[in-house]
Every structure is written in C-alpha cells, then in structure tokens.
Amino acid sequence: MATDFYDALGVGRNAGSEEIQQAYRKLARKYHPDVNSDPAAVDKFKEIGEAYEVLSDPDLRKKYDRFGADFRRVPDDFDERVYAGGPAARQGRVRQPPGGSGGFGAVGGFEEVDIEDLLGGMFGGRGRGGPIPGADQEAELALTVEEAYRGGRKHLTIAGAGERGYDVTIPPGVVDGQRIRLAGQGGRGSGNAQPGDLYLVVRIKPHPLYKLSGRDIQIELPVSPWEAALGATVPVSTLGGEVKVRVAPGTSTGQRLRLRGEGMPNPKGKPGDLYAEVRVMVPKTLTNRERELFEELAAVSSFDPRRST
Numbered sequence: 237m238a239t240d241f242y243d244a245l246g247v248g249r250n251a252g253s254e255e256i257q258q259a260y261r262k263l264a265r266k267y268h269p270d271v272n273s274d275p276a277a278v279d280k281f282k283e284i285g286e287a288y289e290v291l292s293d294p295d296l297r298k299k300y301d302r303f304g305a306d307f308r309r310v311p312d313d314f315d316e317r318v319y320a321g322g323p324a325a326r327q328g329r330v331r332q333p334p335g336g337s338g339g340f341g342a343v344g345g346f347e348e349v350d351i352e353d354l355l356g357g358m359f360g361g362r363g364r365g366g367p368i369p370g371a372d373q374e375a376e377l378a379l380t381v382e383e384a385y386r387g388g389r390k391h392l393t394i395a396g397a398g399e400r401g402y403d404v405t406i407p408p409g410v411v412d413g414q415r416i417r418l419a420g421q422g423g424r425g426s427g428n429a430q431p432g433d434l435y436l437v438v439r440i441k442p443h444p445l446y447k448l449s450g451r452d453i454q455i456e457l458p459v460s461p462w463e464a465a466l467g468a469t470v471p472v473s474t475l476g477g478e479v480k481v482r483v484a485p486g487t488s489t490g491q492r493l494r495l496r497g498e499g500m501p502n503p504k505g506k507p508g509d510l511y512a513e514v515r516v517m518v519p520k521t522l523t524n525r526e527r528e529l530f531e532e533l534a535a536v537s538s539f540d541p542r543r544s545t
Contacts, residue, residue, distance in 0.1 A: 241287035241300060249301070253292060260288040271371045271423070367427030377404065377416065377436040381443040384410050385475040385500060394434075404436060409501035411450060412440045446475065451500040451508025456515050457493065459483055464516045472512050474498045481512060489516045 242249055245259040266272065267281040290296045290307075300307045375394045383390065387408030393401045402418060410416070415435045422432030440448060447454040457472060467485035471478050472495065481493050492511045499508025519526065 239283055239287070241291050244283050244287040245291065247291075251291075256288065256291050260284060260292075367429035368425055369429040370423035370425040370432035372432040372435065373422040374415075374435045374437055376439050377406075378439050378441055379406070379410070380441050381446050381448065382475065384438065384440050402434075407503055409451065409503060409507070410438045411500060412438060412448065414438045445473070448500070451502055453499045453508060453510045455510065455512050457481075457483075457512035458515050458517045459487070461516055461518055464488065464514065472510075474510055475500075483514065487514055487516075489514055 242251070245251075245256060245263065247255055247259050251259075263284045264281065267277045267284065269278055269281060272281075290300050296307075303309075377390075377392065379390075383406065385408065387406045387410065390404050390406055391401060392404060402421065404416060404418070406416065415437055418434040418436065420431050421434035424431050445455055453475070455472070455474075457470070459468070459470060462468075463470060463483055464487045465485065467487070468483050469480050470483055472481050472493075474495065476498060479495065479498065481495065483493070491514045493514070495510040495512065497507045498510035501507045522530065
C-alpha cells in the first residue's frame with residue numbers, strides 16, 4: 237500500500253506550506269543517515285523527502301490531492317500543470333522534462349533542484365552529491381570524585397562508537413554535567429568533509445564520604461560529646477589531604493564548619509569550599525569508668541537539651 241504523504245510528514249490535509257516545511261525539517265533531522273544509524277532510517281528519509289517534494293509544490297499537491305497514489309500516471313494533457321517525476325523524484329530530485337516538453341514546457345520547465353537544500357545547511361551539504369560534515373556525538377564519562385578532583389589522563393572505550401578507545405585528558409576540578417570536547421572524534425563526514433566532534437558529558441559517581449554541590453563539597457565531621465562541649469582541634473579528611481579544624485566549645489550536631497578553597501579546584505577561577513557538618517557521636521558501649529563519669533555528669537548538670545535554644 238502506497239504511503240500517504242500527509243501521514244509521512246505527520247500533518248493534516250489542510251496544513252499550510254510553513255507547517256509542511258517545519259514538519260519536514262524536524263523529521264529530516266531525526267532520520268538523516270548521518271545522525272541515525274538505524275538501517276530503516278534511510279528508507280524513512282527518502283519517504284519524507286518524496287512527501288515533501290510533492291506537498292511543497294502547489295501544482296503537484298493539487299494533483300496528488302485529486303488523484304491520490306496514482307497521480308504520477310496522469311497524462312500531461314490534463315487541465316492542470318503536471319509533470320512526471322518518475323524514479324528521480326523518489327531519489328529526492330526534480331528534473332526538467334526532456335527538451336523542455338511536458339506540462340511546463342511553456343515556461344521552460346524545471347531545473348534540477350535538491351530538496352536537501354531545504355535543511356538550511358544543518359548537515360553542511362549543498363547538494364545530494366556534496367560533502368556533508370559528520371554529526372557531533374555525545375557519550376557519558378563516569379568519574380569518581382577523586383578522578384574529578386585530580387584530573388589527568390584516562391582511557392575509555394565507548395561501545396556506541398564502534399568499540400573505539402580514547403585517551404582523554406581530564407582537567408582538574410571537572411563538575412557533573414561538564415562537557416569535554418574531543419575534536420574530530422564524532423561522526424564521519426561524507427566525501428572530504430570534516431568529521432564531527434565527540435562530547436563527553438561528565439557524570440560523577442556517588443561517594444560514601446563526599447557530596448558535591450557544584451564545586452562545593454559537603455562532608456560529615458564526627459566529634460565526641462566532650463569535644464563538642466569543651467572545644468577541640470580535630471582532623472578533617474579532604475580530597476587534597478588531611479587538615480585540622482577548630483571545633484568551638486558548645487558546638488552541636490548540624491553546625492557547619494567552612495573550609496575555604498578546600499572544595500573542587502577551578503582552573504579558570506575561584507575553587508569551591510568544603511563544608512564539614514558536625515555530628516556529635518556517643519559510644520555504643522561504655523566502660524565502667526565512663527559510665528561513672530556520665531552518671532556523675534548527669535547528676536550535677538542542669539542542662540536540658542529539650543529546653544535549650
């Protein structure tokens with residue numbers, strides 16, 4: 237059964253020329269062989285090309301609306317201007333009738349045109365036989381927090397790129413969602429056209445200690461009850477190494493200590509900060525002496541955390 241050209245473009249029979257052109261552009265982007273590797277995309281691309289060729293031409297469209305799938309068989313001596321596209325039309329071209337004869341002989345017929353010009357250069361081609369630059373491609377680059385912090389060289393294999401291997405230079409301090417461009421490593425161009433680029437989208441894996449928010453890092457800081465009550469200098473494990481921080485006397489769970497510049501580095505600007513959130517921890521088991529001291533504290537202290545502000 238012949239394809240309905242309106243269905244092929246997904247438009248109604250009353251669609252205007254602008255709507256038809258927009259529908260064609262959208263589908264051409266989706267099914268162009270340079271961006272769609274599905275073997276069926278080639279046939280689909282030809283189908284929408286033929287549909288657009290007919291529906292974008294007022295006379296051809298009028299003839300198609302009148303005669304349907306048999307419109308190409310209608311002789312030229314009908315009372316409307318027609319021409320036979322034949323196999324060339326199915327390949328996306330409209331050719332001038334031999335010798336200028338046919339329904340348009342009076343106006344000189346049609347010169348050869350290419351419907352791919354209507355893509356507005358989105359694929360870089362200027363004709364069906366012209367070179368078409370390769371399409372840009374994307375792939376995810378999974379990194380640990382430590383890898384993102386340090387940067388460096390990493391080898392990866394992308395299954396969707398024909399199992400090709402890549403040696404990637406990762407700048408220190410990349411953040412989730414950042415793109416790394418590999419020039420010329422995308423889709424291949426046709427003819428002598430340049431290949432596209434491959435963009436690696438950074439995805440940072442969850443970490444048991446560090447939580448990232450942009451370039452800032454959050455970490456929990458466990459302290460003992462006496463450290464929180466009396467104050468203390470305690471170590472904090474950062475991605476750049478261990479540092480010491482001062483816990484002020486009377487610090488409670490939930491308070492945050494800010495370590496400026498200890499977050500993710502930034503080669504082009506200010507680095508992020510590290511926020512250590514205090515967690516007051518108590519021992520799960522007590523020695524006899526510890527129990528005596530806690531009982532003594534409970535007896536002499538007037539502190540009531542449920543009434544404190």
